Amino acid sequence: MHWLDNRSRMSGDVHVRFCESPRGKLPRATRLVVCFQYEQDALSFYRELVNRLDKFGLEVEPTKIRMVKFGRFAVQNAKARGTRPETFDFLGLTHYCGTRRDGKGFRMKRKTVRKKFTAKVKAFKEWLKSARTMKTADLWETVKAKLRGHYAYYGVTDNLPGIKRFGFEVENILMKWLNRRGKRDSLKWEELKRMLKRFPLPEPRIKVKMFPITVK
Numbered sequence: 001m002h003w004l005d006n007r008s009r010m011s012g013d014v015h016v017r018f019c020e021s022p023r024g025k026l027p028r029a030t031r032l033v034v035c036f037q038y039e040q041d042a043l044s045f046y047r048e049l050v051n052r053l054d055k056f057g058l059e060v061e062p063t064k065i066r067m068v069k070f071g072r073f074a075v076q077n078a079k080a081r082g083t084r085p086e087t088f089d090f091l092g093l094t095h096y097c098g099t100r101r102d103g104k105g106f107r108m109k110r111k112t113v114r115k116k117f118t119a120k121v122k123a124f125k126e127w128l129k130s131a132r133t134m135k136t137a138d139l140w141e142t143v144k145a146k147l148r149g150h151y152a153y154y155g156v157t158d159n160l161p162g163i164k165r166f167g168f169e170v171e172n173i174l175m176k177w178l179n180r181r182g183k184r185d186s187l188k189w190e191e192l193k194r195m196l197k198r199f200p201l202p203e204p205r206i207k208v209k210m211f212p213i214t215v216k
Helices: 039-054 074-081 114-131 136-154 160-179 189-198
Strands: 002-007 031-036 065-069 088-090 093-099 106-112
Touching: 031 039, 031 088, 039 065, 065 074, 106 114, 106 160, 114 136, 114 160, 136 160, 160 189
Parallel strands: none
Antiparallel strands: 002 031, 002 065, 088 093, 093 106
C-alpha cells in the first residue's frame, strides 16, 4: 500500500472527502492521508491533485507532502533494502507496520506520537505546578479527569504501553510536586502508594478497539 500524507499550515487534523459538485465544500484540514494499493495509482492521484489545484490558483507545498510505502509487503521490502519500514503520524498517533497477535499476517498498529507524549507530560507538569495549592480532594479529582481524557483518546488498540507510560509519568510528577507542599521529602513513595490504593487513579485501558472482534 502507498500513502500520500499531505500537510498544510492550518491547525487541527480532520478527515476530508473530495466532492466535484459545484455546491461541494471541503472542510478546513491540515492533513490528508490517501491510500492506494498500487504505486502507479498514487502517482497518478498526485499529478491529478496538482493539476486540479492549479486550476484554482492553488498549489501543493513540495516539502509538506510525501509518499510512504506501507502495508503487508513494506516490512520485507524494507529488509531487502537494509532499512526499516516507514511510519506516518496522524491525529496524534504514529501508524506503523506490525503483525497480528499470533505473529503472522500484517496489521497496522498505532502508538502515541513521541512529540505529543512529551508535550502532554510537560503540560500536566505545568498545570500541577500551578495547581498544587488546590485542596487535595479537588486536585485529585482533576488529575483523574485528565487521565480519563488521555486514556479515552490515546487508548486505542496496541497503544496500551503508551498510556501506561503516561500514567507512570503522572505518578512521578505527583510525587515530586506534592512533596513540595511541606517539608522536603515529606511524602514517601510508600505513602503515595497507600494514597493511590485508597484513592485509585483511573487504570490505563484500551478504550477504542480498531479491529472488529471475530466470533467463530
